[in-house]
Amino acid sequence: MNVRVTAHARLHFGFLDLTEGAGGRRFGGLGMALESPRLVLRIEKAAGLHVEGPQASRLEAVAARVHRDLELKPQARIVVEEAIPEHVGLGSGTQLALAIASGIARQRGLDQPLARLCALTGRAQRSGVGFHLFQHGGFVVEGGHARSGAAASDVPPLLARHELPESWRVVVAVPAATRTISGEREEEAFRRLAPAREPTADRIARTVLTRLLPALAERDLAAFGAALAETQELVGACFAAVQEGLFHPGGDPLVRRLKEEGAHGVGQSSWGPAVYAFAADAHEEERIAALVARADPDALVIRTRGCNRGATLEVSRA
Numbered sequence: 473m474n475v476r477v478t479a480h481a482r483l484h485f486g487f488l489d490l491t492e493g494a495g496g497r498r499f500g501g502l503g504m505a506l507e508s509p510r511l512v513l514r515i516e517k518a519a520g521l522h523v524e525g526p527q528a529s530r531l532e533a534v535a536a537r538v539h540r541d542l543e544l545k546p547q548a549r550i551v552v553e554e555a556i557p558e559h560v561g562l563g564s565g566t567q568l569a570l571a572i573a574s575g576i577a578r579q580r581g582l583d584q585p586l587a588r589l590c591a592l593t594g595r596a597q598r599s600g601v602g603f604h605l606f607q608h609g610g611f612v613v614e615g616g617h618a619r620s621g622a623a624a625s626d627v628p629p630l631l632a633r634h635e636l637p638e639s640w641r642v643v644v645a646v647p648a649a650t651r652t653i654s655g656e657r658e659e660e661a662f663r664r665l666a667p668a669r670e671p672t673a674d675r676i677a678r679t680v681l682t683r684l685l686p687a688l689a690e691r692d693l694a695a696f697g698a699a700l701a702e703t704q705e706l707v708g709a710c711f712a713a714v715q716e717g718l719f720h721p722g723g724d725p726l727v728r729r730l731k732e733e734g735a736h737g738v739g740q741s742s743w744g745p746a747v748y749a750f751a752a753d754a755h756e757e758e759r760i761a762a763l764v765a766r767a768d769p770d771a772l773v774i775r776t777r778g779c780n781r782g783a784t785l786e787v788s789r790a
Contacts, residue, residue, distance in 0.1 A: 474515065474579070475514070475575045475579045475786070475788075476513070476515075477514075477572075477574065478510060478512050478784045478786075479510065479571045480605070481506045481511075481564070482503050482504065482601065482605045482741075483644075483741040485501070485502045485707075485741075486708075487676075487710075488502070488613075488676055489616060489676075490667065490707075491667050491670055497617060497619065498616050499628070500614060500615050500631075501599045501601045501614055502611070502703075503563075504636060506776045506779055507776050507777045507779045508774065509557060509774060510556065512554040513531075513571060515572075515576060517549075518547060518548055518549035520546055521535055521546035521547075521550075522548070523551075524549070524550070526555035527552060527568070531572060538572060538577075538592065541592040542577065542580075542584070542592070544576070550575075557646060560746045561741035561745065563602045565602075566603065569594070570603070570606045570783070571606075574785060578785050586603070591627075596627045598662070600614040600628030600629075604633070606783050607782045608782045609781040610779075610780045611633065611778070612630060613630075614631060635780045636688075638778075639752065640750055640752065641751040641752075641753070641754070641776070643749050643760040643773065643775055644748045645768065645771045645772070645773055646745060647722040647726065647745045647747075647770075664713070675706055676706050676707065680703060683695065683699035684699035684700060693752050698736075700737040701731070708740070720740055722745035723744045726767055726768055730763060733759075733763055735751075736749060736752070737749060757775060761773050
């Protein structure tokens with residue numbers, strides 16, 4: 473049995489509650505899936521474990537762990553046809569881990585809950601956004617981890633999911649040659665992160681619930697963009713001490729330029745340095761892409777849209 477898995481990059485818009493859990497839960501978050509970039513891989517039966525293509529060493533380590541934890545003898549040739557840029561804020565780690573784990577389980581005829589596969593690959597320990605987007609796509613809000621009474625492996629619950637308007641466009645810019653935060657550096661950053669004040673968490677939650685989600689439901693891009701930009705600044709203030717400002721130093725000039733030029737919903741995905749802006753039509757998309765090219769000629773520019781479907785697994789028999 474051969475399996476082809478396709479998963480999509482995501483934008484992470486930040487955490488709902490970075491206090492010490494005064495409300496009974498920690499973190500929570502929101503984000504959306506993108507049509508591109510995406511991860512596409514093939515898993516074919518083979519003797520042993522063989523990995524080919526971009527990010528092969530990272531993928532091989534995850535695949536070996538999946539085989540071990542599922543008590544399977546490695547019998548897979550994995551070919552990566554497309555990859556999501558790693559360590560730039562587009563969610564490559566979670567999508568790769570879930571794609572490999574679910575693909576191997578399907579290839580071997582195992583019926584495994586995605587939550588279990590998520591736990592054994594070590595994902596969603598803080599944010600559940602990537603997990604829910606892998607399943608459903610669209611725009612999601614998740615409720616964070618309970619401070620007590622829940623297993624450490626529990627995935628944060630999905631609180632809301634909305635379809636993204638097909639007409640909205642997204643321009644993502646990844647500045648070149650900038651320091652990234654991932655792995656142990658990310659863990660160290662969270663250890664140094666001071667708890668947010670409760671009024672900040674309250675304001676983030678209120679902005680998301682009373683402005684951002686209603687604007688998305690009503691397809692009002694201007695209102696959605698204003699609420700998202702405010703949410704990003706509130707979240708950025710919580711991380712300012714560990715990322716040297718409201719936004720990643722590599723992406724901050726682009727954020728400021730795009731805001732000055734009136735772009736909608738400007739912000740940073742996760743730790744960055746990837747930044748983004750929304751456009752209502754092709755003309756505005758072109759204008760934003762041109763602004764980025766002038767401001768940072770070396771930046772990777774991705775023109776994309778929201779993706780309203782989760783990952784797909786296609787099975788064929790060789």
